[in-house]
Structures are given as structure tokens and as C-alpha cells.
Amino acid sequence: MLELRAITAGYHTKAPVVRGASLTVAPGESVGLLGPSGCGKSTLARVAALLHRPDSGTLLLDGEPVRSWRHRAPRAQRTAFGVVFQQPRLSADPRLRLTDLIAEPLRATGRRGGIEERVCELAASVGLTPDLLDRRPHEVSDGQLQRACLARALALRPRWLICDEMTAMLDASTTAALVAAVEDYRATSGAGLLAVGHDQVLLDRWCDRTIHWEDVTGRTTPTTGRLPQASGRRQPSVVPPAGER
Amino acid sequence: MTCESPSRPTWRSYGTDRRSTRTVRVRLSAVLVTAAVLAVLLVPPLVRLDQQAVDLGARLLPPNWSHPFGTDDLGRDLLLRCVYGLRVSLLVGVVAAFTATVIGTVVGATAGALGGWVDRGVMRVVDTFSSVPHLLLGIFIVALFRPGVWPVVVSVALTHWLSTARIVRAEVLSLRSRPYIDAAVSGGASRWRVAVRHLLPAVLPQAALAAVLMVPHAMWHESALSFLGLGLPTHTASLGTLIQGARGSLLAGQWWPTLFPGLFVIVPTLAIAGLAGAWRERINPRRRSELML
Numbered sequence: 001m002l003e004l005r006a007i008t009a010g011y012h013t014k015a016p017v018v019r020g021a022s023l024t025v026a027p028g029e030s031v032g033l034l035g036p037s038g039c040g041k042s043t044l045a046r047v048a049a050l051l052h053r054p055d056s057g058t059l060l061l062d063g064e065p066v067r068s069w070r071h072r073a074p075r076a077q078r079t080a081f082g083v084v085f086q087q088p089r090l091s092a093d094p095r096l097r098l099t100d101l102i103a104e105p106l107r108a109t110g111r112r113g114g115i116e117e118r119v120c121e122l123a124a125s126v127g128l129t130p131d132l133l134d135r136r137p138h139e140v141s142d143g144q145l146q147r148a149c150l151a152r153a154l155a156l157r158p159r160w161l162i163c164d165e166m167t168a169m170l171d172a173s174t175t176a177a178l179v180a181a182v183e184d185y186r187a188t189s190g191a192g193l194l195a196v197g198h199d200q201v202l203l204d205r206w207c208d209r210t211i212h213w214e215d216v217t218g219r220t221t222p223t224t225g226r227l228p229q230a231s232g233r234r235q236p237s238v239v240p241p242a243g244e245r
Numbered sequence: 246m247t248c249e250s251p252s253r254p255t256w257r258s259y260g261t262d263r264r265s266t267r268t269v270r271v272r273l274s275a276v277l278v279t280a281a282v283l284a285v286l287l288v289p290p291l292v293r294l295d296q297q298a299v300d301l302g303a304r305l306l307p308p309n310w311s312h313p314f315g316t317d318d319l320g321r322d323l324l325l326r327c328v329y330g331l332r333v334s335l336l337v338g339v340v341a342a343f344t345a346t347v348i349g350t351v352v353g354a355t356a357g358a359l360g361g362w363v364d365r366g367v368m369r370v371v372d373t374f375s376s377v378p379h380l381l382l383g384i385f386i387v388a389l390f391r392p393g394v395w396p397v398v399v400s401v402a403l404t405h406w407l408s409t410a411r412i413v414r415a416e417v418l419s420l421r422s423r424p425y426i427d428a429a430v431s432g433g434a435s436r437w438r439v440a441v442r443h444l445l446p447a448v449l450p451q452a453a454l455a456a457v458l459m460v461p462h463a464m465w466h467e468s469a470l471s472f473l474g475l476g477l478p479t480h481t482a483s484l485g486t487l488i489q490g491a492r493g494s495l496l497a498g499q500w501w502p503t504l505f506p507g508l509f510v511i512v513p514t515l516a517i518a519g520l521a522g523a524w525r526e527r528i529n530p531r532r533r534s535e536l537m538l
Contacts, residue, residue: 051427071436079433091424105432
């Protein structure tokens with residue numbers, strides 16, 4: 001169980017980005033978090049992934065309150081989260097080949113044997129062809145790089161996946177492929193998912209339940225208010241509805 | 246990929262006009278630096294002439310066929326003295342610049358990577374050192390030791406790591422907030438691994454460039470300290486001591502003991518700076534460089 005209670009977080013103590021946000025993700029559940037841009041949902045995602053210490057509030061991981069973030073968090077705890085960010089260009093070290101990029105978590109946690117096979121397996125699961133693996137980030141497209149980033153996030157078999165606007169930069173077919181790869185992994189591992197985004201159609205089809213930002217914080221966002229509900233005529237989406245998979 | 250390929254030829258064709266003069270400058274710099282290094286390395290073992298040989302019958306001869314640069318007030322050949330002086334100055338410059346860069350990179354990367362009170366403390370130390378004029382601080386450090394090559398190296402190194410530390414810290418700070426560092430933390434990387442695997446490789450090209458740019462600067466400092474009579478002992482030929490020893494004869498109208506060592510300071514340092522500038526353009530072609538010394 002991943003439980004965020006009354007989280008207030010930001011980059012200056014006097015002007016927090018997120019105020020009093022609460023959210024729960026059960027094991028194996030997929031939750032979509034929907035909000036307008038700039039409302040603080042990425043910050044909340046970073047808090048949930050133990051990457052940003054909140055100013056106040058509690059994060060409960062399987063009932064235990066988390067007390068330390070980033071490097072201070074025990075390694076087993078932070079590697080329990082696989083994180084995929086919005087911009088693949090910024091989330092890949094430009095000096096690493098895709099193989100090394102995907103293998104980096106395996107090496108960082110001291111796994112020696114079988115790295116090559118594991119990288120091939122991961123690359124195949126996200127649909128990266130072997131010829132791309134020798135390239136560096138600037139030699140592949142955004143979509144291919146995001147596939148590598150997803151493979152990296154899955155490398156340590158995390159129990160929780162945090163996808164922060166994972167598909168915002170990508171075309172429809174890559175979006176579908178990435179979502180399918182995430183769902184394949186969840187089907188075999190039973191991992192929970194927190195998918196942050198602003199595309200209601202996508203999140204509705206992808207996740208078991210979708211929650212709006214103002215339901216998370218308990219108040220309407222002053223600048224933008226509630227997103228218009230997708231009513232009646234839904235746009236066709238490439239992702240099958242949650243029930244049909 | 247597709248949007249990158251057309252933009253490259255555009256950049257190249259835009260740059261062709263200026264490229265020719267740049268290429269000439271870079272080639273000239275390369276030739277001069279190579280000549281200086283070869284002279285410094287090959288002349289002492291190959292040429293069996295004593296740079297200290299005093300010939301009082303040939304005092305202060307103007308440049309001629311047997312002494313192309315003339316002789317000094319003790320009748321020593323100035324060409325040979327200049328080569329030996331360049332040898333000492335280059336050694337001091339390279340060792341001091343390298344040491345200063347290593348200190349600066351380690352300090353800056355530590356401050357930037359650890360952040361918090363370590364960062365604040367280290368940067369206050371840097372500010373304190375920076376508030377003292379560095380030539381003055383250098384003179385103070387040199388004065389603590391007996392004259393020699395190593396005190397000069399130590400003095401220049403200890404006064405020149407500050408700017409490198411600042412640059413490296415700023416670079417590390419901006420890198421540290423990138424999502425790929427977040428991804429590494431989430432992937433279980435330790436602080437050490439993040440620093441060594443992701444942060445240092447990103448700042449090393451800049452740091453190496455700073456080291457090369459610092460070589461001419463360090464050579465000038467050596468000359469300045471020696472000129473002030475604080476650096477190397479006067480019998481050791483360095484470009485600074487040569488110029489200092491020539492002060493008296495310059496007033497008497499003998500220009501060659503000042504001019505040639507002076508050229509030996511200026512020409513190699515400008516050549517090194519020219520090469521470093523070209524290298525900087527390679528690292529970052531968008532920033533057209535001037536000579537930064």
C-alpha cells in the first residue's frame with residue numbers, strides 16, 4: 001500500500017507547490033492522477049517516488065511511515081520505485097549508450113552476472129531492437145529513448161511504477177506501445193502504478209481509476225479549475241479500456 | 246534525427262568565411278606550441294653547450310651570427326638562456342595549472358554534489374580567498390619558503406583553484422537537478438556513484454579546458470614573481486629572472502636582453518591560448534570564443 005497523507009511540498013518553504021495532497025495506491029492497482037499543467041502533480045509524483053522530501057505530511061509505504069528521501073532512503077526502499085519522466089532527453093545521461101543506460105540500475109546495485117541477458121530481455125519487452133542499443137541518446141528518437149527509460153525503470157523489478165507524463169511527448173503508436181509494455185509488466189509482477197498526466201481519455205482507458213487534482217488536494221486549483229469532463233462522445237483512443245485487456 | 250541533418254550543413258556554410266582565418270590561427274598556434282615543446286625537450290640533451298658559460302669578453306653583444314639573440318651582461322648566450330628559461334616556465338605553468346584544476350574540480354564537485362552546509366562552508370572559504378588579490382596572496386605564500394621552483398608552483402596552484410571550483414560547482418548544481426540524476430537515485434545509485442558516473446564526466450571537458458587556459462596565466466605569474474625577485478633564484482634561467490636581470494641594460498640602450506625573453510613569454514602563451522580557444526569551440530560551437538587569458 002502506497003499512501004500519501006496531507007503532503008505539502010515545494011521548492012521554497014514559504015510557497016509550497018503542493019498543499020495537503022492525499023492519495024492512495026493499493027498493490028496491483030493502477031491510479032491515474034489528472035491535473036492541469038503547473039498544478040504540482042509532478043512534484044507529488046517525485047515525493048511518492050522518494051525523490052523529493054515533503055515539507056510536511058506522511059508517506060506510508062506498506063503501513064510504515066517513510067522518514068528519509070533520496071540518498072538517505074534505504075536502497076531497497078528507493079529501488080522499489082520505477083520512475084519514468086516526461087522528457088526522455090533530460091532523463092537520460094547523454095554520455096551513456098542505451099545498453100549502459102538500461103544496465104545502470106543493475107550495475108549501481110552491484111549485480112554482476114547476467115546483466116547482458118537482462119538488458120536484452122528488457123529491451124525486447126519495451127520493443128527496442130538490438131541495433132539501437134549501441135547508440136547514444138542523441139542518435140535515437142524521443143520515442144525510442146523513452147522506451148529505453150522505461151526499460152531502465154523496470155530493470156530492478158520495482159513494486160511501484162511512477163509514470164510522470166510518460167507519454168506527453170510521444171505519438172499515438174509509441175504511447176500505445178509504452179502503455180502496453182507497462183501493463184505487461186504489471187500483469188506479471190503485480191506492481192502498483194501511479195500514472196500522472198493531463199490526458200483524461202488516455203488515463204481513463206489505462207487506469208483502474210482516475211482522480212482529479214482537486215480531489216487529491218481537497219480544493220479547486222485557483223488558476224485553472226476543473227478540467228472539462230469528457231462527456232458522451234469520447235475521442236477514439238489507441239489504448240483499450242481497462243476492462244478489455 | 247531527421248531535423249538535425251539539414252541544420253548541420255547550414256551551420257557549416259555559415260561558418261566557412263570565418264573558418265579560414267580561424268584555421269590559420271589554430272595551425273599557427275599548433276606549430277608554435279609544438280616548436281616550443283620540442284625545443285624545451287630536445288635542446289638540453291642534444292646541444293652540448295653550457296647555458297651558464299660566462300664569457301666576459303663577449304658581454305652584451307647585439308644579435309649576430311654566433312649569438313642570434315645576443316649575449317647578456319655576463320656574456321652568456323641569450324638564445325640558450327631563453328630556451329632553458331622557457332623550460333622552467335613551462336614546467337611551472339603546466340604543473341601549477343594542473344594542480345590548481347585538480348584542487349578546484351575536487352572542491353567544486355564536492356560542494357555541488359553534497360550541497361547543504363558543506364556547500365555553504367566551502368563556498369565561504371572560496372569567497373574569503375577570492376577577496377584577497379591573488380598576486381598578493383601568491384607573494385605571501387612564496388615568501389614563506391626558500392626561493393625555488395616548487396614554492397612558485399605551490400603559490401600559483403593555491404591561488405588559482407578558486408575560479409575552477411566556482412565553475413565546477415555551478416555546473417554540478419545545474420546537473421544535479423536534471424531528471425537523469427533522479428533516475429539514478431531511484432535506480433539505487435549511491436552518492437559516490439552519481440558523482441563519479443554522472444556528474445564528473447559532464448564537467449571534465451570544461452575542467453580540462455580551464456587547465457589549459459590556466460597554463461599561460463601560470464607562466465605569467467611565474468614571470469611576475471621572479472621579476473619581483475621572489476620566485477626563482479637569479480642564477481636559474483626562467484623567463485622572469487631573465488627579464489629582471491635585463492632591467493639595467495635596457496636603460497643603457499641594450500634592448501635584446503629584454504625583448505627576446507619577453508617574446509618567449511608572450512608567443513607560447515598566446516599560442517596555447519589559441520589552441521585552447523579552438524578546443525572550446527569544438528566543445529561548444531555556439532559560443533564563439535575570444536582569447537580568454
